[in-house]
Amino acid sequence: MQKLTGAPGAPEPNERDREVGHRRRLALSALLACAVLVGAVSLGALAQQPAPAAESDPPTVEIQAELPPEVGEPAATPEPTPTPVPAFDFTQPAPETAAVEDDWFSDAVFIGDSRTDGLRLYSGIRGADFLAYKSLMIFHVVGNDKVDRKAVPLNGVGDKKTVLEWLDEKQYAKVYLMFGVNELGYGDDAAFTDAFSRTVDEIRARQPEAVVYIQSLVPIEPEKAYKTNPAAWLNNDNVARYNELLRQVCADKGVVYVDVAAALTDETGVLPPEGTTDGIHFTRSWYEKWYACLKTHTVDPAEYAAGQPVAETEEMSE
Numbered sequence: 001m002q003k004l005t006g007a008p009g010a011p012e013p014n015e016r017d018r019e020v021g022h023r024r025r026l027a028l029s030a031l032l033a034c035a036v037l038v039g040a041v042s043l044g045a046l047a048q049q050p051a052p053a054a055e056s057d058p059p060t061v062e063i064q065a066e067l068p069p070e071v072g073e074p075a076a077t078p079e080p081t082p083t084p085v086p087a088f089d090f091t092q093p094a095p096e097t098a099a100v101e102d103d104w105f106s107d108a109v110f111i112g113d114s115r116t117d118g119l120r121l122y123s124g125i126r127g128a129d130f131l132a133y134k135s136l137m138i139f140h141v142v143g144n145d146k147v148d149r150k151a152v153p154l155n156g157v158g159d160k161k162t163v164l165e166w167l168d169e170k171q172y173a174k175v176y177l178m179f180g181v182n183e184l185g186y187g188d189d190a191a192f193t194d195a196f197s198r199t200v201d202e203i204r205a206r207q208p209e210a211v212v213y214i215q216s217l218v219p220i221e222p223e224k225a226y227k228t229n230p231a232a233w234l235n236n237d238n239v240a241r242y243n244e245l246l247r248q249v250c251a252d253k254g255v256v257y258v259d260v261a262a263a264l265t266d267e268t269g270v271l272p273p274e275g276t277t278d279g280i281h282f283t284r285s286w287y288e289k290w291y292a293c294l295k296t297h298t299v300d301p302a303e304y305a306a307g308q309p310v311a312e313t314e315e316m317s318e
Contacts, residue, residue: 085300087307091251093259094213094297103127104298108174111163112136115218115281116178117156122284123291129172130155131163137186138179138195142202167206173301175203176294178215178260180242181280185233193245200253211304212255216243218264218282221271225279234280236270254308256299263293 106127110116116132119125133152140150141163151160167175177199183192196214203212219236226234243261250257264286266272271279275286282290 085302085306088256088299088303090254090256090307091247093216093247093257094299096296097298099292099295100298102295104295105174107172108176109167109170109172110176110178111141112176112178112215113182115181118281118287119290120156121287122282123287125291129170131166132156135182136179137182138177138192138199139183139186141179142195142198144191144195164202164206167203172207172210174213175207175210176213176215176258178217180217180239180246181220181234184238184242185231187233189241189245192242193249196246196249197253200249200255209301211299211301213258213299214246214250214255215258216246216261218261219269219271221273221276221279223279224273224276228278228280252309256304258294258297260290260293263289 102125105125108127109129109131110119111131113132113136114134117130117134120128120130120132131152131154133150136150136152137147139147143149149162149164151162152166153160154166177196179196180192186192200212203210217239219239220234222236247257249255261269264271264275264282271282274283275289276282
């Protein structure tokens with residue numbers, strides 16, 4: 001059988017044509033390989049190039065609008081200026097005030113003679129301490145070159161100590177003094193004034209927070225007093241003079257003067273007969289009047305402190 005080699009009627013390729021075709025194919029393959037190589041190199045170069053810098057944002061300017069005061073931050077509220085405390089005028093007696101409660105005297109001490117002891121016994125006062133004794137004088141509190149300090153009981157009973165020793169043991173908010181009737185016969189106004197001034201200093205050294213009250217002497221009832229004690233020095237002219245001395249001590253030392261005499265005397269300035277048992281000491285109802293006077297004549301501690309004399313304040317701070 002005859003072998004078929006091509007399409008019917010097509011001429012059979014010779015050797016040369018086969019070689020030309022083979023060379024063409026080789027050249028085409030080489031061109032294709034070069035193109036692939038060139039492309040790879042180009043892509044690698046592109047990959048190694050730095051990325052283009054991003055466009056920088058335009059610079060910004062922070063603008064803060066100035067707001068009117070009522071729109072912006074609220075202004076700081078100024079601290080209120082404290083109202084100054086009025087200073088008490090120690091040249092004047094304690095003014096009449098609303099009556100305090102009975103327990104207002106629970107931190108008070110009363111220092112004086114038998115009249116003050118009668119206040120403890122008959123007025124109705126409760127809670128206060130009393131350093132009061134028959135015939136006690138202001139000289140017995142601080143002593144001088146003629147009179148020694150005298151020991152007295154607390155509230156009329158028990159152990160006896162000097163007034164200043166008792167004041168060393170307990171702190172009070174108010175200290176009341178009443179002396180002078182027994183001292184009228186002492187006959188030395190300067191010594192009386194000096195003893196009161198030194199007593200105030202001694203009290204302040206021991207009771208720095210206390211308000212100190214000096215009570216006026218109460219005039220006598222002359223007829224009954226003469227029967228009790230006919231001494232010439234026991235008269236209302238001397239009482240009035242000693243009250244002026246006490247007012248001067250209050251003004252100089254910065255302590256409160258309480259005009260008890262105004263509450264216990266009649267329109268003539270004399271102790272009425274119905275208010276006294278012996279012309280000097282009082283009946284129960286008059287002790288109650290005395291207590292009522294004290295309840296309506298008190299001084300604010302802040303005003304008391306604000307009115308202190310400059311010299312006294314400096315001495316206390318030292």
